């Protein structure tokens with residue numbers, strides 16, 4: 075531990091600069107600064123610091139160079155920055171996760187959002203790493219305990235699996251993600267909160283996740299008021315940190331909330347660079363952005379651990395066919411749909427079992443467990459097919475034995491799906507069998 079700390083300290087000292095090259099701000103806009111005077115020293119991807127009036131300090135990333143000027147993407151708001159302000163060339167963009175980040179709330183650049191100093195790790199990591207080669211990766215590991223009956227049974231989450239959580243606004247997505255962050259079996263949790271309001275971030279960290287949840291988590295946040303570049307980087311910073319812990323052999327649970335906000339940030343950046351939007355408003359490159367991120371999660375290779383990922387997607391009116399929802403569904407290993415109708419009648423988590431799929435099945439469950447799930451799903455589906463008739467009083471009891479049984483089972487199964495009591499998978503399956511035996 076002490077050696078690691080000394081190495082990290084030495085590394086930080088090595089990175090310290092004693093002299094700085096200085097440039098000048100020539101043009102200011104909310105999304106971009108044009109800087110002169112650093113043409114021969116700055117490279118693409120380097121970091122600069124703009125010193126505005128009244129002690130204002132703004133970091134920015136060198137995005138492009140042309141005609142002797144640098145195009146700098148600011149990491150914060152450019153309000154207060156003027157033409158003629160000084161620009162220090164800080165050097166390479168260093169992102170070096172560290173064990174001490176566990177329990178912290180950080181911005182996408184690895185700086186503190188909780189007002190305490192942050193130690194940088196010994197090793198820099200690329201913020202956009204390539205995933206392990208597909209052929210060298212393991213398959214899914216064992217089914218994880220999740221503390222939720224529905225995920226322990228109908229929609230299992232296996233080690234290294236990546237699933238999407240598809241939800242409209244206000245149907246309990248954040249509460250469920252925080253619950254999973256606290257309860258899913260993992261060595262640690264890395265969370266990316268992208269484009270939330272500041273109030274939602276505080277609520278998530280202080281109340282939903284709480285002290286116990288935060289103890290084993292690293293939370294990255296870029297709120298809605300942050301520039302698109304920071305919101306986009308938030309997902310990649312979280313993934314890079316998850317990879318750092320994965321490479322130590324640990325099992326990481328990664329939560330990205332939400333991929334929709336990542337896609338919107340990517341769109342804003344791409345359109346400002348002149349990309350052409352498609353019919354849905356997103357540039358075609360958004361598909362690659364999402365797919366590449368998703369591909370970095372999953373089972374590890376060799377001695378590395380695994381990254382189990384849950385990525386949320388905002389769907390308007392349960393429309394699963396939008397570009398982002400459709401892309402993510404294609405690249406992930408399962409999707410869970412939260413249903414507004416279910417949330418409105420007060421059953422949480424508002425998971426619609428019939429519209430959700432886990433691709434770790436059938437392999438991660440035994441034959442008898444698969445048979446129990448198939449029987450329960452059949453009953454739910456029979457009830458759903460006849461629900462309109464049943465609710466409008468058009469169905470006459472005794473007409474169809476299977477529908478009669480589905481009507482008896484439905485409230486019991488619905489109640490079961492809503493249970494998040496921290497029971498084990500074995501207990502949950504026993505309970506499901508008991509429910510099926512009652513009717």
Ligand SMILES: Nc1ncnc2c1ncn2[C@@H]1O[C@H](COP(=O)(O)OP(=O)(O)OP(=O)(O)O)[C@@H](O)[C@H]1O
Pocket residue numbers: 241242243244245246247248249250274422423
């Ligand atoms: N497990 C639960 N038990 C009881 N009520 C819940 C539960 N989960 C969510 N709710 C109710 O749903 C509301 C919305 O929950 P939450 O903020 O988690 O939804 P969201 O989908 O993340 O919302 P937004 O889209 O606004 O971020 C909560 O304020 C609460 O009233």
